[in-house]
Amino acid sequence: MVTDVVVLAAGKGTRMKSELPKVLHGLAGRPLLQHVIDAAGQLSDAHSIVVTGHGTAEVTDAIKTNNVTFVVQSEQLGTAHAVLQALPKLRKNSTVLILYGDVPLIGVDTLTALISEVTSEQLALLTVELPDPFGYGRILRDEAENVVAIIEEKDATPEQRRIREVNTGVLALSAEMLLAWLPLVGNDNAQREYYLTDLIGLAYSHGVRIQTLQPKVLEEVQGVNNRQQLAELERFYQRQQAIQLMLAGVTLADPQRFDIRGEISTGTDNFIDINVVIEGKVVFGSGIKIGPNCQIINSVIGDNVEIKANTIIEDSRLAPGCVVGPFARLRPGTILEEGAKVGNFVETKKTTVGKFSKINHLSYIGDALLGAHVNVGAGTITCNYDGVNKHRTEIGDDAFIGSNTSLVAPVRVGKMATVGAGSTITQDVPDEQLGLTRAEQKNISGWQRPVKKI
Numbered sequence: 001m002v003t004d005v006v007v008l009a010a011g012k013g014t015r016m017k018s019e020l021p022k023v024l025h026g027l028a029g030r031p032l033l034q035h036v037i038d039a040a041g042q043l044s045d046a047h048s049i050v051v052t053g054h055g056t057a058e059v060t061d062a063i064k065t066n067n068v069t070f071v072v073q074s075e076q077l078g079t080a081h082a083v084l085q086a087l088p089k090l091r092k093n094s095t096v097l098i099l100y101g102d103v104p105l106i107g108v109d110t111l112t113a114l115i116s117e118v119t120s121e122q123l124a125l126l127t128v129e130l131p132d133p134f135g136y137g138r139i140l141r142d143e144a145e146n147v148v149a150i151i152e153e154k155d156a157t158p159e160q161r162r163i164r165e166v167n168t169g170v171l172a173l174s175a176e177m178l179l180a181w182l183p184l185v186g187n188d189n190a191q192r193e194y195y196l197t198d199l200i201g202l203a204y205s206h207g208v209r210i211q212t213l214q215p216k217v218l219e220e221v222q223g224v225n226n227r228q229q230l231a232e233l234e235r236f237y238q239r240q241q242a243i244q245l246m247l248a249g250v251t252l253a254d255p256q257r258f259d260i261r262g263e264i265s266t267g268t269d270n271f272i273d274i275n276v277v278i279e280g281k282v283v284f285g286s287g288i289k290i291g292p293n294c295q296i297i298n299s300v301i302g303d304n305v306e307i308k309a310n311t312i313i314e315d316s317r318l319a320p321g322c323v324v325g326p327f328a329r330l331r332p333g334t335i336l337e338e339g340a341k342v343g344n345f346v347e348t349k350k351t352t353v354g355k356f357s358k359i360n361h362l363s364y365i366g367d368a369l370l371g372a373h374v375n376v377g378a379g380t381i382t383c384n385y386d387g388v389n390k391h392r393t394e395i396g397d398d399a400f401i402g403s404n405t406s407l408v409a410p411v412r413v414g415k416m417a418t419v420g421a422g423s424t425i426t427q428d429v430p431d432e433q434l435g436l437t438r439a440e441q442k443n444i445s446g447w448q449r450p451v452k453k454i
C-alpha cells in the first residue's frame, strides 16, 4: 500500500513565546516534527509532505530525512487550505494520512490501524472522548451512530458542545476522495477558515462511511501549544522509555530522574543511579554500574564497566571492565581498552588507553596512544597543541609516567620506559630508559626564615 502523509506544520505557535518555530522545539532531543516524520517513516511505502508556513527556512533546514517533501502555505487560511498545498505532491491511488506537526507522540500502530480501514467506500477518523472537550471539533452522529459531520467549537450549538467525542485531527482517506472534495470546502464559518473537518460532512453526503478509531493512550493525540504541555509530553515519553529499559533488565534508582534523549540498546543487570542523561546513540553491554549525575553521549559502554558519579562521556568506546570517574570527562575519540582506568578530574580526547592502563588523577591526555599496563601519574599533561597544530603523544606498554609530567608532543615514550616526576619531556624516551628533566635539588643548611617586621 502506498501512503502519502501530509503533516500540517504551518502554524506560528504563538503560545510557545519563542523565536523558534513551534514544531522545532525538542522532545527527548528531537524536534516535535521529527517525531511525526519518524512515525510516518515506519509505515510501508510512505512519503511525507510537510506543509510549512512560519519559519519555513528553519524547518526545512532542521529536518534531515529522506523521503520528505516540503510545501509552503504562505497564509494560514485553515487546515483544509493547508492540505490543499500538498495536493500536487500526492501519488496516484495513494492513501492519504493527515497528521499534525505539533502532535509528536502519535503511534505507528494507531496509524497502521487507521490506514487499513481506508477503502473506496470508507475513510478513517481518529477520535477520542474527553471529559473536557472544550476547543475541539465535536463528532456528530446520527441515530444509527454513523458519523455525519464534525462541528468546530466556535460553530457549535450549546447542545453540540456537550458532545464529548472529539476530532483528534488525524484522518486517513483515499487520494481520490481528497482530490475530489477538498476544492469544494469553503470558509463560510465562524472563523472564516477553510476547515478540513468539512470533508467529513462531504463524505457522508456522498454515501461514504466514516470509520472511527481511538488511540491506545491519550498522549498519542495530545498537541503541544505551550511549554507546559511540552514538558508534560516529555515526562510521559521519558516514563515510557524508562519502563522499557526496566523491562529489558536495567535497574533505575529512580525512573523519574533519568532521561534518554536519543536511542539506547542495552544488555541486562545494569544499574543506573539518579540524574543520568543519555543522548544520541548509546549502546550498553551488561553488568554496568553508572553513578549519579552522569551524561553519556553517542558512546559504547562494554560489560561490567563502572562509571562513577559526575562523569561525562562523549563519542567514546569503553571496553569491558573499565572504571571511569568520579568527575572524569571523556571527550570525542576516547577509546578505553579492557580494564583501563580513568579517575577523577581526568580529561581525555582522541586518545586510546590500552588494556589495564591507568590515568587515575588530574590529567589531560589528548591525541595520544597509550599501550597496555601504562601508569600515568597525577597531573600529567600532553602538550598537544602548539597554538597552530595538534601533535600526537605515544606511550609504550608498561611505561611509567611520573606525576606532574608535561609531554610536549610530538613525543614518544618507549615500552617499559620511565619518566621522572616533574619532567618536561620534549624528546623521545627510548624503551626501558629513564627520562628525566629536573634541576638538581639544593639544600641550604642554616637557612633563616624571614621574620615579620613590626
Ligand code: UD1
Binding pocket: 008, 009, 010, 011, 012, 051, 053, 073, 075, 076, 077, 078, 079, 080, 081, 082, 100, 101, 102, 135, 136, 137, 138, 150, 152, 166, 167, 168, 169, 194, 195, 196, 197, 223
Ligand atoms: C483542529 C480541527 C479540530 C480538532 C483539532 C484537534 C479543523 C478545522 N479543526 O482545530 O476539529 O479537534 O484540530 O487539535 O481542522 N495549520 C496549518 N495551516 C493552517 C491552519 C492550521 O498548517 O492554515 C496546522 C497548525 O499548525 C496545527 C494544525 O494545523 O498544527 C491544527 O491547527 P489548529 O489551528 O491548531 O486547529 P484547531 O483549531 O485546534
Ligand code: CA
Binding pocket: none
Ligand atoms: Ca484554529
